[in-house]
Amino acid sequence: MTDFITIAIFNFPQEIVVLKSVLENEGIVHYFENETIVSVDPFASLAFGGIKLKVHPNDKEIVQTILDNLNNNLKIV
Template sequence: MKDFITIAIFNFPQETFVLKSILDNEGINYFFENETIVSIDPFASLAYGGIKLKIHPNDKEIVQKILDNLDSNLKIV
């Protein structure tokens, strides 16, 4: 996992829930850095630089497509 790269940063754990499901269904290896500390203390998100989505560089194109699709289709009501 030392070769993993950051492809996206989120401020709140709620922002990662749908994305986790999609990545799991696609079989993509990933992890969210700082997820636990931000879940415990949401105000720590800024101090730690947010929740960072880390992926293997080989998955960059497909994950970027997933993120772009979520940005255009996921509306928060």
């Protein structure tokens, strides 16, 4: 997982719920850095730089397409 790159940053845990489900259904290996700490203490989002979506560089294009589709259809905050 050291090769993983940050492709998106979110401020609140509720912003990643649908995205997490889509990524899991597509079988894309990913993780959300700082998800747990921000879920426990929402004010920590600023201190830790938000919830960072990390993916393998090979999956960057497909994940970007998923993010674009969600932003166009769901208007993620």
